[in-house]
Amino acid sequence: PSIDLNEIRDFLVELAKQAGELITSKTGQTTYDDKANSVDLVTETDAAVEKLVATKCNEKYPHFEFMGEESYVPGVTKLSDKPTFVVDPIDGTTNFIHSFPFSCTSLGFAINREPVVGVVYNPFLNLMYTGIQGQGSFLNGTHKLPLRQPPAGTKLTLQNALIGIEWGTQRSGVNYQVKTDTFKKLAAEDGKMVHGFRSLGSAAMNICAVAAGQLDAYWEGGCYAWDVCAGWVILAEAGGRIVGGNPGLWEPAVDQRIYLAVRGGDGCEQFVEDFWDCIEGRLE
Ligand code: IPD
Structure with a gap:
């Protein structure tokens, strides 16, 4: 049935x-x-x-x-x-x-x-x-959803993005290093200088904020299926998508642990490539 x-x-x-x-x-x-x-x-x-x-x-x-x-x-x-x-x-x-x-x-x-x-x-x-x-x-x-559309004619770029990030629970080792180095690169005046970072403290709330158009993207290593499953369909139906949080993976499975959620709209594919270029290493 x-x-x-x-x-x-x-x-x-x-x-x-x-x-x-x-x-x-x-x-x-x-x-x-x-x-x-x-x-x-x-x-x-x-x-x-x-x-x-x-x-x-x-x-x-x-x-x-x-x-x-x-x-x-x-x-x-x-x-x-x-x-x-x-x-x-x-x-x-x-x-x-x-x-x-x-x-x-x-x-x-x-x-x-x-x-x-x-x-x-x-x-x-x-x-x-x-x-x-x-x-x-x-x-x-x-x-x-989305509740907010970017102004007509604007493309999503790193330089105009508001990005959700989380420190997560791993505070040492490779993943901590990759995350903190990447945050520094994205924020720095001599780097990409994104508009800002937000940490809502909940993967699902971050993904829904991307679906609503209030965040442009959300990057996390260390989520589980229950953190992303509900948000995944909410975001996809709002025109966005979840891709791999390490470079090169456009079709991650719901039960892998490293994700980049990005809203839809002009420039979003290039945005993902540019974001991946800024990742300082590889999340494990
Ligand atoms: C955590 C939150 C946090 C994220 C972690 C999750 P929990 O879920 O979503 O924002 O950084 O990866 O495990 O433990 O509050 O259910």
């Missing part, structure tokens, strides 16, 4: 609202644990939201697979070709801990490992981003 993507979007929107109520009711919660290191944080609410989402998904769609950040087992959990919910219960956990209002629940749905429905909800600012493959993407149901 064919899968009704509109029904899945409506289901995920309702679920995102329930998740949002749980998240906002726990605002100010200060207890957290660390995972890989002291900046890789998790709270009890991450687990509680994932439990809520996984339970509801399994109840309504028992024949679909589920992949979530908190129940992921490295080396064991794998994204398959089956219809799969790909979920980050709280994307922006560090923001949540600090009450910085850029956390969201990121609910993606993939078939054959391709994102086809995305719902990203920031309950603090009441931002509900949705997208269905082939049907466009929207903010709060009615505002079609």
Whole structure:
């Protein structure tokens, strides 16, 4: 039987609202644990939201697979070709801990490992981003993405770009070096001198900002499928795309870990090539 993507979007929107109520009711919660290191944080609410989402998904769609950040087992959990919910219960956990209002629940749905429905909800600012493959993407149901078009006749270049970046949780080694060297090169007056960088603290919020046309691009090494799956379809339906975050990869898979998200419009292909030229090394 064919899968009704509109029904899945409506289901995920309702679920995102329930998740949002749980998240906002726990605002100010200060207890957290660390995972890989002291900046890789998790709270009890991450687990509680994932439990809520996984339970509801399994109840309504028992024949679909589920992949979530908190129940992921490295080396064991794998994204398959089956219809799969790909979920980050709280994307922006560090923001949540600090009450910085850029956390969201990121609910993606993939078939054959391709994102086809995305719902990203920031309950603090009441931002509900949705997208269905082939049907466009929207903010709060009615505002079609992108919200902002660049002025007519302007091409996207490094010099006129506002770029989302993240430090991520790896603060040593090759990836830290490549990132910080690249940030320096892109920002410097004798380099490309981009308009600026922003770190929203949530991969999904960064990708949705690109989809909205508020950021021109977002670069990250170290994301997982649940960080990007929902945003991927929202961005693609807004005319943008996700490409590899190391030079030369235009068709990355949703379950690789290094990404460059870029908005659509004039100049965007050259922008990607120019961005890749500025990457000082290779992210691992
Ligand atoms: C993290 C955030 C962060 C990004 C990391 C993600 P989490 O997700 O999206 O902005 O830099 O790569 O892991 O841990 O808050 O769900």
